[in-house]
Amino acid sequence: xxxxxxxxxxxxxxxxxxxxxxxxxxxxxxxxxxxxxxxxxxxxxxxxxxxxxxxxxxxxxxxxxxxxxxxxxxxxxxxxxxxxxxxxxxxxxxxxxxxxxxxxxxxxxxxxxxxxxxxxxxxxxxxxxxxxxxxxxxxxxxxxxxxxxxxxxxxxxxxxxxxxxxxxxxxxxxxxxxxxxxxxxxxxxx
Numbered sequence: 001x002x003x004x005x006x007x008x009x010x011x012x013x014x015x016x017x018x019x020x021x022x023x024x025x026x027x028x029x030x031x032x033x034x035x036x037x038x039x040x041x042x043x044x045x046x047x048x049x050x051x052x053x054x055x056x057x058x059x060x061x062x063x064x065x066x067x068x069x070x071x072x073x074x075x076x077x078x079x080x081x082x083x084x085x086x087x088x089x090x091x092x093x094x095x096x097x098x099x100x101x102x103x104x105x106x107x108x109x110x111x112x113x114x115x116x117x118x119x120x121x122x123x124x125x126x127x128x129x130x131x132x133x134x135x136x137x138x139x140x141x142x143x144x145x146x147x148x149x150x151x152x153x154x155x156x157x158x159x160x161x162x163x164x165x166x167x168x169x170x171x172x173x174x175x176x177x178x179x180x181x182x183x184x185x186x187x188x189x190x
Contacts, residue, residue: 012049015041016056019049029073029163050074071163098134105131106140110161110173114144114154140164 005013018039023030032050036043054067064082067074078086098106105128108120121128132155135141140161144154162168 012052015039015045016049016053019046020053023053023067023074023076026075028160029069029071029075031073034073068166070166070168071159072168075163077166098138099131101126101128102131102134106135106157106161109135109141109155110157110170111176113156113170115156116147116150116152116154118152120155 019035022035022038032043032046035041035050036046039046050067057063057066062079062081064079064085065076066079068077070077101124104124105120108123109115112119112123117128117132120132132141136143136155138160139158141155142158144156146153157170162170165173167173
């Protein structure tokens with residue numbers, strides 16, 4: 001079968017294999033430009049190879065993984081249809097999950113950034129020092145700048161948080177307004 005391919009087809013297959021190998025070992029999304037630089041290949045050829053791999057993974061019989069563009073680059077993810085298999089495999093493991101407090105704090109930072117630790121604590125109504133340190137240590141939030149007037153450090157989310165959520169930007173976060181009580185309901189309760 002390989003003998004039936006033209007030299008250009010063989011070269012394209014070789015490039016797809018190289019791109020695939022890099023994406024399989026990368027632990028962060030890899031941009032087309034970074035792939036092009038690493039493989040010393042023009043960006044348009046890399047983009048064609050990435051899209052061909054994505055199509056190959058999706059059709060005609062989808063594989064257990066997929067290629068997704070997230071966080072400014074491409075990364076291999078478990079296909080949603082097979083999450084159950086990975087959960088079963090990892091069931092004996094004790095993966096470190098975020099606590100409810102950490103998830104709530106991360107949500108506040110994501111939606112209100114840039115935001116200081118004091119502002120987060122005010123919104124949550126509890127001390128968030130430990131939770132903020134946890135989110136910082138896991139690389140989900142970062143220090144953006146220090147307010148020159150108050151000296152408060154302002155925080156924001158990282159590319160890793162986008163990657164973990166499987167989104168490209170904060171604009172893809174769900175709208176929170178449907179989950180907030182409307183003013184009329186609050187007025188009627190008081």
